[in-house]
Amino acid sequence: ARLLLINGPNLNLLGTREPGVYGHRTLANIETDLCAQASAMGHDLACYQSNHEGDLVDRIQQARDEGVAFILINPGAYTHTSVAIRDAFAGVAIPFVEIHLSNIHSREAFRHHSYLSDIAAGVIVGLGELGYQLGLTAAHAKLGSH
Ligand code: DQA
Numbered sequence: 001a002r003l004l005l006i007n008g009p010n011l012n013l014l015g016t017r018e019p020g021v022y023g024h025r026t027l028a029n030i031e032t033d034l035c036a037q038a039s040a041m042g043h044d045l046a047c048y049q050s051n052h053e054g055d056l057v058d059r060i061q062q063a064r065d066e067g068v069a070f071i072l073i074n075p076g077a078y079t080h081t082s083v084a085i086r087d088a089f090a091g092v093a094i095p096f097v098e099i100h101l102s103n104i105h106s107r108e109a110f111r112h113h114s115y116l117s118d119i120a121a122g123v124i125v126g127l128g129e130l131g132y133q134l135g136l137t138a139a140h141a142k143l144g145s146h
Pocket of ligand 1: 078099111
């Protein structure tokens, strides 16, 4: 199936950004490995990153036109602020898994609430890069290999 990985603001800095929290791997490293895993499972994974809320909304809307069957998203800080991204997901009705590298529940109180979690198919937090792989596994399990 057609799958989409979306990373939100500041995730383009992975590798150098607070490595104690987010690890040493770059976003390019993570995307390359995830694409290979998706191919091995018979899926076609596209990757997108933006620092801009409206661009993320546009990309989610575009996903419906492309026939994307499942989205993996790390919305970054927009997790905690964006009604617009929530409404985009509700609007396109594409199932998605919300992923956070860090355990947002062990951090500042403002990171404990997500505008997306209650409409997500699932939420993965605190497992670092493994979270993306688990998200892909979940998409595969939900979709089958078609
Ligand atoms: C994050 C957690 C968010 O609170 C933060 O704003 C991020 C990254 C994570 O992957 O742990 O940018 O989504």
